[in-house]
Amino acid sequence: MYKHLLILAVLCVFGYNIKAQNCPSVETTATEIRNHLDYLASDQLLGRNTPSPGLDTAAEYIIARFKELGIKPAGNSYRHTIGLQRQHLGSGNSMTLTISGKTTDIPLKSGFIPFLFSADTTVESAIVFAGYGITDTAWGYDDYRGLDVKGRIVVVLSDGPKGKGIIPAERLNSEESKVQNAILHGAAGFVMVNGPARRLILKPRGYPWPSLSKIMPDDLMPVNIADPEKKHIPAVHAGEQVIEAIWGSVEGLKSIQAKLDDGASPVSVPITESSMSINTSVKTEYLSADNVAAILEGSDPVLKDELLVIGAHYDHVGAGRDKGDGSDFIFNGADDNASGTSGVLAIAGLFAQQKVAPKRSVMFILFAGEERGLLGSQAYVRNPVVPIEKTVAMINLDMISRNGDSLFLEGSAACPELTEIVRSKNEKTGLNLILDKNELTGGSDHASFSARGVPFLFFISGLHKDYHKVSDNPDKSDALKAARTAHLGFLTAWQIANEDQHYTLNK
Ligand SMILES: [Zn+2]
CATH class of the missing domain: 3.50.30.30 (Glucose Oxidase; domain 1)
Incomplete structure (x- = not known):
């Protein structure tokens, strides 16, 4: 028993061997994801609209997790403010x-x-x-x-x-x-x-x-x-x-x-x-919301200047009007996208548990304003922490807790080498990978990066009947599925972050 554990510990410390996924178990990660997801998609946060106090509270929660993991802010602060505006007819x-x-x-x-x-x-x-x-x-x-x-x-x-x-x-x-x-x-x-x-x-x-x-x-x-x-x-x-x-x-x-x-x-x-x-007479109201970003500096003197971005949007569409009749009016956005947010936090945790930092730097970023038109990721690529040419890949997790074993790698034909990494890592994870579909490609934050020439991976478990409805509640999210996706994301990310290869983006 002891010896067995020791071997696992050694594997865990020295690299991205496939066995790294056993440390910790997917079940442990699922428990962690369940906790994050239940909080982020709770009624208390009122659907995390951009901008809103609920979104801001979610940002606080995410920052607290990064601090617990000992992962530093990307830039001067974990919060990257996006200047927003809204018009009103005067x-x-x-x-x-x-x-x-x-x-x-x-x-x-x-x-x-x-x-x-x-x-x-x-x-x-x-x-x-x-x-x-x-x-x-x-x-x-x-x-x-x-x-x-x-x-x-x-x-x-x-x-x-x-x-x-x-x-x-x-x-x-x-x-x-x-x-x-x-x-x-x-x-x-x-x-x-x-x-x-x-x-x-x-x-x-x-x-x-x-x-x-x-x-x-x-x-x-x-x-x-x-x-x-x-x-x-x-x-x-x-x-x-x-x-x-x-x-x-x-x-x-x-x-x-x-x-x-x-x-x-x-x-x-x-x-x-x-x-x-x-x-x-068109009056402008100025508002703001924050992306939340943390960075793990690479350990290789040269490769640390290159960046892998792992992201998810943490906003959703808010709440409707409370009719006072007890009917649900909060768009909890559990799958969309408390699940992906929890997945990024889990991946950050898996990185933080490795005794050695990866060779390349890795940024974990949670975007605001995705539901309003990729605002957070667009703001980031306009003003990136590391020059965008040094960003070797972007992994986006959006809606990863539904539809059984199925995991779509949307738009994967555009990035063949990255897809191949996921495919090989999935031999152990055993999800039903669905490649080369292009139905949902443009609809999430990786699109802001691919528009700037950054190769991407887009993990999404697919649409469902609760999509953008008040019924996208936490109890319908499969935390184990999200955890398996997070482990697959981690293994993929760990390899990308430890090699010196550059990847293709076919347009
Ligand atoms: Zn959405």
Whole structure:
């Protein structure tokens, strides 16, 4: 007995032999994961929305675990603050249009609606019609060719040209990039109307502001990474009233759109004897949330400058309204992603228990804001602790506690050498590895790294009926499954962190 234990201890100390998984047992890791998961997915944390006090409490818990393990902060602090912002529609939004001496007040909501990305300011100027508002140099298409829009308000059509010189749908600009294109050309204001040739509904869309539509509760307004560099101008979506005031009728604009689609002649023109005044009141609320990151410095004098990132998002989507009738209103996010968070903590624990540090440095990072669009991982890759070129691989754990033995390695075809490591380590772990699926590839934090050229592994046990529902509760999570995944993740990570190979990322 004693001798046997000694052998295991020796294996545990000296390297990444497959036997390292016996130290400690998966059952021990499962107990640890159960504790983390039950706490992180408890009602007390109210679904860990970004940002929220519950998320902050979860961050405290994670930091306490890193301290217990003796793993140091990555950078000056375990907390890496992400500057966030959220927009609200202010009061006093207005729009006035004068054509050949005739002035029309366009009402908010039925006549025009500011876009989410509009500036908070007033503009008054003559107007210029700029076609679809698209500049696609590579395609040889430019609605702004020969047009001077400096200081002017541009009016553009939704969508893109059809017919001659058609631009494929995937090259079409988003509404926001049409605004950015207008800004690049010096425009001071932006008005979009639906192109009546292909759109039956001409009502203003803009954004479903809670105060205008009641569709969206105020606290569910999207949160974005604050970008002080980004330029804004008043930007609105306008309806039929504006079309009629400028072109006399919807039919008038339809015939212009037909010419535009024909590609026969440029139809972008200044609108004569026109002026427009737009005041958009869009208030920015500044917020913040934290990624939590710890680093284990490598032991090899050269390889320690290289980094393996092991991450998971610790946020979820928060809570709905308490109806007071005892019905569940908390999105606990046990599988999504208290499980992956617990898995990363377990892997950190397995690393910390090795007597020798790995050759490469290893960072354990828990991201905020994944559910709001990979905000935490995007903020990290913009401002990494170790230069991104030195990051040899990223392992992402997102939803690892469901669906029996099945473990998907999503997008694995992109990273063949890394996949091969997992496949060989799994010979002992015995999970049902499902390789080369690509259905869920873009949907989690590894995507922020792969976009910067970092090879990745994405462990996910697959979707289920409780996905993004209040029923994603801790009792439905299989802690043993998560522990087996964590052990497989550890064995894989231990090898990556101890070799000097660089891995391929096929795009
Ligand atoms: Zn999710």
